[in-house]
Amino acid sequence: MDPISTGLAGIALVQKSVEFIKSNINTVNDIRDIAGALDGLFEGEKQVQKKRFGDKSLIGQSKDAAHSVIDAKLAQEQLEEISIMIDNRFGYGTWRAIIAERNKRIAEEKEAIKQEKIRKQKEKEAKLEDLKLGGIVVGILFVVCFGLIILTKIFFTG
Secondary structure, eight states, X not given: OXXXXXXXXXXXXXXXXXXXXXXXXXXXXXXGGGHHHHHHHHHHHHHHHIIIXXXXXXXXXXXXXXXXXXXXXXXXXXXXHHHHHHHHHHOTTHHHHHHHHHHHHHHHHHHHHHHHHHHHHHHHHHHHHHHHHHHHHHHHHHHHHHHHHHHHHHHHHO
């Protein structure tokens, strides 16, 4: 997906999620009833920020700079509005708890990815060590066999 469509998809996802939350906030019994929309809100905001800061290319940024800044501001406004609505509906601190839990899960996921990379690296190093050991064994066997052949020729032909 190109950066422009990513940015457009991001702000559209934010707006769609906000509309859903606004229209359902007073009828939901549990925060889980709007969890999917909250996930969409966070994902859309992430896409908007990625569009704004993720593209390192300077080509086309000057023309699109205002658009990406405005989208990012709109997304932040929508997040702030939803945070107030959720705190009002489910009690003060609910939004903060949601953000804390989300950050915790993101950190856990990053740590799991890091640990998986470490495990794969260790596995790769172990395989390399096995290959080295195998090479040494083959080399020793080659030398022993070659030595036996030479000794055999010396003793039996001589």
